[in-house]
Amino acid sequence: xxxxxxxxxxxxxxxxxxxxxxxxxxxxxxxxxxxxxxxxxxxxxxxxxxxxxxxxxxxxxxxxxxxxxxxxxxxxxxxxxxxxxxxxxxxxxxxxxxxxxxxxxxxxxxxxxxxxxxxxxxxxxxxxxxxxxxxxxxxxxxxxxxxxxxxxxxxxxxxxxxxxxxxxxxxxxxxxxxxxxxxxxxxxxxxxxxxxxxxxxxxxxxxxxxxxxxxxxxxxxxxxxxxxxxxxxxxxxxxxxxxxxxxxxxxxxxxxxxxxxxxxxxxxxxxxxxxxxxxxxxxxxxxxxxxxxxxxxxxxxxxxxxxxxxxxxxxxxxxxxxxxxxxxxxxxxxxxxxxxxxxxxxxxxxxxxxxxxxxxxxxxxxxxxxxxxxxxxxxxxxxxxxxxxxxxxxxxxxxxxxxxxxxxxxxxxxxxxxxxxxxxxxxxxxxxxxxxxxxxxxxxxxxxxxxxxxxxxxxxxxxxxxxxxxxxxxxxxxxxxxxxxxxxxxxxxxxxxxxxxxxxxxxxxxxxxxxxxxxxxxxxxxxxxxxxxxxxxxxxxxxxxxxxxxxxxxxxxxxxxxxxxxxxxxxxxxxxxxxxxxxxxxxxxxxxxxxxxxxxxxxxxxxxxxxxxxxxxxxxxxxxxxxxxxxxxxxxxxxxxxxxxxxxxxxxxxxxxxxxxxxxxxxxxxxxxxxxxxxxxxxxxxxxxxxx
Amino acid sequence: xxxxxxxxxxxxxxxxxxxxxxxxxxxxxxxxxxxxxxxxxxxxxxxxxxxxxxxxxxxxxxxxxxxxxxxxxxxxxxxxxxxxxxxxxxxxxxxxxxxxxxxxxxxxxxxxxxxxxxxxxxxxxxxxxxxxxxxxxxxxxxxxxxxxxxxxxxxxxxxxxxxxxxxxxxxxxxxxxxxxxxxxxxxxxxxxxxxxxxxxxxxxxxxxxxxxxxxxxxxxxxxxxxxxxxxxxxxxxxxxxxxxxx
Numbered sequence: 002x003x004x005x006x007x008x009x010x011x012x013x014x015x016x017x018x019x020x021x022x023x024x025x026x027x028x029x030x031x032x033x034x035x036x037x038x039x040x041x042x043x044x045x046x047x048x049x050x051x052x053x054x055x056x057x058x059x060x061x062x063x064x065x066x067x068x069x070x071x072x073x074x075x076x077x078x079x080x081x082x083x084x085x086x087x088x089x090x091x092x093x094x095x096x097x098x099x100x101x102x103x104x105x106x107x108x109x110x111x112x113x114x115x116x117x118x119x120x121x122x123x124x125x126x127x128x129x130x131x132x133x134x135x136x137x138x139x140x141x142x143x144x145x146x147x148x149x150x151x152x153x154x155x156x157x158x159x160x161x162x163x164x165x166x167x168x169x170x171x172x173x174x175x176x177x178x179x180x181x182x183x184x185x186x187x188x189x190x191x192x193x194x195x196x197x198x199x200x201x202x203x204x205x206x207x208x209x210x211x212x213x214x215x216x217x218x219x220x221x222x223x224x225x226x227x228x229x230x231x232x233x234x235x236x237x238x239x240x241x242x243x244x245x246x247x248x249x250x251x252x253x254x255x256x257x258x259x260x261x262x263x264x265x266x267x268x269x270x271x272x273x274x275x276x277x278x279x280x281x282x283x284x285x286x287x288x289x290x291x292x293x294x295x296x297x298x299x300x301x302x303x304x305x306x307x308x309x310x311x312x313x314x315x316x317x318x319x320x321x322x323x324x325x326x327x328x329x330x331x332x333x334x335x336x337x338x339x340x341x342x343x344x345x346x347x348x349x350x351x352x353x354x355x356x357x358x359x360x361x362x363x364x365x366x367x368x369x370x371x372x373x374x375x376x377x378x379x380x381x382x383x384x385x386x387x388x389x390x391x392x393x394x395x396x397x398x399x400x401x402x403x404x405x406x407x408x409x410x411x412x413x414x415x416x417x418x419x420x421x422x423x424x425x426x427x428x429x430x431x432x433x434x435x436x437x438x439x440x441x442x443x444x445x446x447x448x449x450x451x452x453x454x455x456x457x458x459x460x461x462x463x464x465x466x467x468x469x470x471x472x473x474x475x476x477x478x479x480x481x482x483x484x485x486x487x488x489x490x491x492x493x494x495x496x497x498x499x500x501x502x503x504x505x506x507x508x509x510x511x512x513x514x515x516x517x518x519x520x521x522x523x524x525x526x527x528x529x530x531x532x533x534x535x536x537x538x539x540x541x542x543x544x545x546x547x548x549x550x551x552x553x554x555x556x557x558x559x560x561x562x563x564x565x566x567x568x569x570x571x572x573x574x575x576x577x578x579x580x581x582x583x584x585x586x587x588x589x590x591x592x593x594x595x596x597x598x599x600x601x602x603x604x605x606x607x608x609x610x611x612x613x614x615x616x617x618x619x620x621x622x623x624x625x626x627x628x629x630x631x632x633x634x635x636x637x638x639x640x641x642x643x644x645x646x647x648x649x650x651x652x653x654x655x656x657x658x659x660x661x662x663x664x665x666x667x668x669x670x671x672x673x674x675x676x677x678x679x680x681x682x683x684x685x686x687x688x689x690x691x692x693x
Numbered sequence: 694x695x696x697x698x699x700x701x702x703x704x705x706x707x708x709x710x711x712x713x714x715x716x717x718x719x720x721x722x723x724x725x726x727x728x729x730x731x732x733x734x735x736x737x738x739x740x741x742x743x744x745x746x747x748x749x750x751x752x753x754x755x756x757x758x759x760x761x762x763x764x765x766x767x768x769x770x771x772x773x774x775x776x777x778x779x780x781x782x783x784x785x786x787x788x789x790x791x792x793x794x795x796x797x798x799x800x801x802x803x804x805x806x807x808x809x810x811x812x813x814x815x816x817x818x819x820x821x822x823x824x825x826x827x828x829x830x831x832x833x834x835x836x837x838x839x840x841x842x843x844x845x846x847x848x849x850x851x852x853x854x855x856x857x858x859x860x861x862x863x864x865x866x867x868x869x870x871x872x873x874x875x876x877x878x879x880x881x882x883x884x885x886x887x888x889x890x891x892x893x894x895x896x897x898x899x900x901x902x903x904x905x906x907x908x909x910x911x912x913x914x915x916x917x918x919x920x921x922x923x924x925x926x927x928x929x930x931x932x933x934x935x936x937x938x939x
Contacts, residue, residue: 051739053756055739055742055752060749060752062746063747063749066746066747067747070747209747227744364743364744366740366743366744367744369740370737370740370741370744372733373733373734373736373737373740374733374734374737374738421741421744421745421748421751423748423750
């Protein structure tokens with residue numbers, strides 16, 4: 002459609018131009034020297050004329066805009082301490098590691114920032130998960146006020162899992178007119194994070210912000226500023242990232258995080274299809290070459306050479322999702338092996354930032370702007386493909402190459418935003434720190450067998466050094482009128498053993514399975530709800546099967562408090578009998594740690610696992626296994642879904658802060674106070690900025 | 694004067710072929726990746742006008758960057774443009790001679806004007822067979838021009854002769870209906886010839902040019918270039934689509 006509109010536009014412009022020529026036809030051949038040249042000149046000059054007009058209008062309107070801004074800002078800046086606030090979010094940057102490497106002189110820029118300003122450990126949220134913590138960072142409130150308690154929540158009518166941050170509702174009602182299907186309702190994306198982030202409050206006070214990749218910002222909200230969505234942005238299949246492995250070899254194990262497909266031989270070439278939205282596909286061909294490590298890839302009108310171990314650039318694919326509709330997406334291929342079997346890894350099909358199928362930025366064209374200026378970029382919420390590494394679809398080198406390239410994309414965006422901001426807030430969250438620590442922590446952990454053996458043993462240290470470099474580069478943008486913050490939402494620790502609390506609840510009589518169905522390997526599968534009093538899924542919560550709340554709830558409301566106390570007494574301090582270690586440090590009643598209108602949606606209990614433990618992979622997806630404790634055998638060997646006291650984040654600032662025990666909820670009020678805006682009464686955090 | 698369906702289809706065919714050839718030439722002689730990158734940069738800088746509307750310094754910077762991106766774009770297009778401009782100038786000149794003017798209509802007068810460098814008191818116009826000069830020369834001395842009214846008596850083609858002293862200068866003239874090779878002006882200079890290439894220039898230092906006021910021709914109510922441009926766009930786009938599919 003865009004191409005057709007563009008073509009119509011070009012034809013219209015040429016027709017107008019030719020009509021203009023009709024006025025004097027004495028020398029038409031001078032005015033027109035051929036279609037190619039005509040297109041080029043016309044396009045170029047139209048652009049120049051448009052831009053000149055736009056700058057003229059901008060200059061003419063500017064005094065009025067400034068006047069209007071001045072009227073809106075009247076008196077607002079009287080108490081402002083800064084002109085600009087920069088925050089650099091380093092997801093999961095651990096205070097212990099940071100302090101150790103600062104002491105060893107390996108992080109010179111962060112050390113300098115600490116010396117010139119301050120450094121604190123930053124208290125995180127219950128539970129210490131990125132979606133929860135960054136939502137608290139943005140809103141300055143506890144989870145019961147912003148409604149994000151975990152990655153997942155459940156539908157109380159069906160117990161079915163739902164993404165806690167957003168829900169994409171596709172059109173289900175159509176009017177069939179011959180071959181055409183006309184949608185009767187519009188697809189929509191519901192944003193489930195409540196409360197108000199600080200950038201909206203600043204915007205109301207005529208202070209603009211550029212917010213890049215802060216988790217739980219999909220779909221993007223309207224405010225005065227620019228935003229690029231991050232964590233919870235889905236791929237085109239509607240998942241949080243599903244890779245595909247195409248192979249000529251045996252099918253292999255079924256995959257949890259992706260799909261495995263066969264490459265079919267057709268003559269000299271190998272063929273398969275990339276799966277897109279609404280069952281659409283795009284075919285591709287892989288043609289062997291004489292070189293041992295190269296093949297020729299033909300896909301979506303693009304032909305390129307792929308080399309073993311080398312990612313292709315982003316490739317745009319257009320999936321036919323209707324008679325007249327094509328949905329654009331972007332992918333990258335990686336040839337992981339050519340001999341003896343061909344194996345080709347494909348990233349999840351991500352939303353194309355140049356032509357987004359779903360809103361991923363505010364304003365909508367901001368993503369287009371970034372893609373046009375800086376090149377295409379990963380748009381998926383969790384773009385680093387941890388599942389592909391977990392399942393051996395890619396190796397550690399390929400994962401690191403992917404993470405590095407994604408970080409480079411974000412770095413370019415962040416520094417572009419810094420280059421374009423004189424006043425207001427600029428911030429970006431880099432989550433490579435989180436993903437790489439998740440996947441490589443086993444090389445740091447003395448208790449894990451792989452410690453120090455791999456050539457990747459120094460990956461996390463190298464990553465911290467690289468982040469120190471980014472911090473140093475950011476410091477160059479911080480003058481006397483700028484407040485700079487470098488912070489993380491939580492720290493990290495090892496994940497050696499998984500705990501399946503559904504299994505524990507089953508053993509202790511709180512959860513029952515339907516007879517004859519065996520153990521429930523799937524999400525809350527086989528649970529006899531009419532006899533079950535408590536269950537778990539997600540990374541840290543236990544839910545009561547509460548009467549009047551859950552569809553088949555059996556626990557009367559007046560017995561809930563007693564049941565929670567009973568579970569807390571039994572679970573707090575739960576040991577791992579096989580290892581002789583503490584598995585659960587503490588369990589918290591959500592009524593005591595959360596206050597707010599959405600507390601009903603929260604888990605009833607929050608489990609604070611001890612260091613080295615976490616909800617097992619099965620428990621996280623609601624499975625009821627036979628074993629309560631199991632070894633974590635995946636590459637995903639570091640985590641932070643433990644007791645919040647174990648994994649605080651870090652906070653660096655280029656100025657002294659009034660902070661005895663700073664928490665992540667204090668950041669939003671601090672930013673507001675720095676601009677002289679009193680934090681709203683509903684915000685729970687306290688400003689750390691010294692009084693002006 | 695309306696040239697009709699035959700002329701329309703000729704123009705459309707010519708335009709579509711030109712468009713397709715343009716596409717092929719641009720694909721062959723330009724760096725598509727660099728062009729896309731320059732075009733993307735230009736569009737991004739245009740978007741900056743909206744994104745940073747409150748910051749005049751950024752708008753000015755966007756303007757500068759846009760000019761650079763445009764310059765780069767044009768530089769990348771230079772080679773195919775230069776290569777295409779010569780053949781297309783030729784094609785357009787030939788097509789213009791056929792489709793932009795209609796022959797003089799039988800019985801309807803037309804004005805013939807000659808522009809001279811110095812006064813030529815004995816300048817005379819001799820019509821070919823089938824044409825009649827109706828008036829004595831009318832001189833506009835301030836403009837160095839002299840004009841006659843000529844009337845075609847029947848469909849005919851020939852050369853008007855301008856005579857002075859012992860010298861003779863010829864200019865083709867056509868009367869009748871339908872499209873045909875029509876030269877509106879014959880020039881005595883290289884620049885004049887480039888502007889009106891339908892007839893060879895003459896070598897004479899006394900007369901600059903001789904012009905006949907032919908009636909305008911239209912193809913379905915529009916100048917032929919309108920249809921040519923549309924057909925060229927369609928031809929180029931069809932080639933782009935075909936190129937993408939293959």
